[in-house]
Amino acid sequence: VQLQASGGGVVQAGGSLRLSCAANGRTLAISRMAWFRQAPGKEREFVAAINWRSGSPSYADFVKDRFTISKDNAKNTVFLQMNSLKPEDTTVYYCAASPYYSGSTYIQENYAYWGQGTLVTVSS
Secondary structure, X not given: OEEEEEOOEEEEOOOOEEEEEEEEOOHHHOOEEEEXXXXXXXXXXXXXXXXXXXXXXXXXXXXXXXXXXXXXXXXXXXXXXXXXXXXXXXXXXXXXXXXXXXXXXXXXXXXXXXXXXEEEEEEO
């Protein structure tokens, strides 16, 4: 499975961005897709995930009510709509896909496939 992320950019605080991640290859193997983010010198942290069949979402507490994860199965694409962006949301965002049907949704070790990062910069 290959993942291609896009949609990062520069936005003012309070603004919005939508990230996209397109999957190619053995997409039938995907059980869930997720977004993580990683700031320089920090651990990669979970942002949001979505069950590829049911569409059930999961969110980190710090993005609830601001970010929405969604999917388009026909296009094998997952989206992250980010509203009310804050300067502390500035970092590189990574999409990931998991072929596993067990294990925690929230840890990066349960994701086997990763896209390249896309940089989000929120100015104050």
